[in-house]
Amino acid sequence: MARQTSENWFGCPFRFGANVLGDGWSLLILRDLIFREARHYGDFVAAGEGISTNILADRLQRLEAEGVISKQQDPDRAVRVIYRLTEKGRGLVPILMAIIDWSEQWDDRTEVPAAFIKAYREDRSGFVASVVDGLELAEAKPGEGA
Amino acid sequence: MARQTSENWFGCPFRFGANVLGDGWSLLILRDLIFREARHYGDFVAAGEGISTNILADRLQRLEAEGVISKQQDPDRAVRVIYRLTEKGRGLVPILMAIIDWSEQWDDRTEVPAAFIKAYREDRSGFVASVVDGLELAEAKPGEGA
DNA sequence: CTGGATCCCAATAGATACTG
DNA sequence: CAGTATCTATTGGGATCCAG
Numbered sequence: 266m267a268r269q270t271s272e273n274w275f276g277c278p279f280r281f282g283a284n285v286l287g288d289g290w291s292l293l294i295l296r297d298l299i300f301r302e303a304r305h306y307g308d309f310v311a312a313g314e315g316i317s318t319n320i321l322a323d324r325l326q327r328l329e330a331e332g333v334i335s336k337q338q339d340p341d342r343a344v345r346v347i348y349r350l351t352e353k354g355r356g357l358v359p360i361l362m363a364i365i366d367w368s369e370q371w372d373d374r375t376e377v378p379a380a381f382i383k384a385y386r387e388d389r390s391g392f393v394a395s396v397v398d399g400l401e402l403a404e405a406k407p408g409e410g411a
Numbered sequence: 412m413a414r415q416t417s418e419n420w421f422g423c424p425f426r427f428g429a430n431v432l433g434d435g436w437s438l439l440i441l442r443d444l445i446f447r448e449a450r451h452y453g454d455f456v457a458a459g460e461g462i463s464t465n466i467l468a469d470r471l472q473r474l475e476a477e478g479v480i481s482k483q484q485d486p487d488r489a490v491r492v493i494y495r496l497t498e499k500g501r502g503l504v505p506i507l508m509a510i511i512d513w514s515e516q517w518d519d520r521t522e523v524p525a526a527f528i529k530a531y532r533e534d535r536s537g538f539v540a541s542v543v544d545g546l547e548l549a550e551a552k553p554g555e556g557a
Numbered sequence: 558c559t560g561g562a563t564c565c566c567a568a569t570a571g572a573t574a575c576t577g
Numbered sequence: 578c579a580g581t582a583t584c585t586a587t588t589g590g591g592a593t594c595c596a597g
Contacts, residue, residue: 266435267461267571277525279442280460281518282510287435289412290589296425306560314426315413317590322561332517344559344597353517360509364428367502371478372427379423413589452579463572468580490578562595569588576581 285331286360290316290324295354298334299361300381304347305339333357431477432506436462436470444480445504446527450493451485479503 269284286292297303297312309321325348328334333354339345350357369378415430432438443449443458455467462470471494474480479500485491496503515524 276521276523277442278514278518278521279446279507279511279525280439280514281521282514283435283438283442286510287433287438289429289433292429292433293426296423296429300425315590317588318561319563319591320589323588342559346560356513356516360506360513361425363506363509364432365425367506368424368426368428370502371499372424375422375424375427377422379425461572463570464580465573465582466571469570471579488578492579559597563593565592567590571586572584574583577579
């Protein structure tokens with residue numbers, strides 16, 4: 266879909282979110298960041314969804330430009346990059362949760378929920394807390410980003 | 412993104428939802444169906460987002476195949492088609508709401524929220540009720556759809 | 558070795574014009 | 578009104594290359 270610019274901006278806040286979430290690869294990357302604690306470039310490649318490296322690089326860049334994730338050097342190994350949720354990105358968690366709730370209700374192909382989803386279901390608030398607290402969130406206040 | 416098939420199915424319920432929502436045009440169509448009570452093909456074209464007719468046709472077909480919307484003839488005028496949310500599609504409302512909440516918090520370009528969003532904010536539950544009750548929902552039970 | 562960039566080319570998305 | 582047809586632009590897969 267055409268990206269959101271000043272020219273096609275109609276003052277609809279929903280469109281603002283749709284611009285970030287209306288992409289399958291971005292959603293999968295966010296899932297891995299939030300529920301699977303993916304941190305490195307290779308983690309996303311290894312996630313098994315078959316994302317191409319050029320697409321991955323593009324989406325990571327896009328998500329960073331949108332201010333929902335941030336990059337930094339791994340303090341342990343300089344060659345590694347760590348991707349993290351920003352505060353703005355953390356705000357997306359309820360949306361992903363809502364997607365999971367809906368999917369679980371309507372998906373008739375998955376009999377056994379993925380392990381990370383199961384963990385979330387068994388103790389929703391506890392799981393969320395652990396996921397979110399486990400992250401040292403990057404800076405980002407309302408008004409930042411694209 | 413590659414569409415979800417039996418071959419690339421990894422048993423992740425989140426991916427199930429991402430497959431439906433990971434598309435900007437589909438999200439906009441759902442917004443218009445849910446919050447703007449769009450019913451006809453032309454309503455979506457006129458929504459001002461500049462969707463091409465082939466894309467619109469494709470997405471309407473896709474959403475129908477996924478079981479979130481249904482088509483039927485307009486009883487008043489046979490040449491018209493009415494698009495409606497199914498029960499499964501109605502289940503998406505909380506997700507769209509979550510997107511709106513997030514967008515309103517982080518969008519710094521829209522000072523004045525769109526009118527339909529404002530209505531929703533002023534009386535969230537009442538608004539939802541009116542929107543949803545205003546629709547005669549089409550049939551669709553868990554286990555249906557793609 | 559990790560995080561990309563680049564290239565090739567196949568497949569998909571999309572704009573515009575046109576039709577039953 | 579609700580779409581097709583056609584043509585072009587962009588995305589994406591897969592391999593390879595490269596810099597730190």
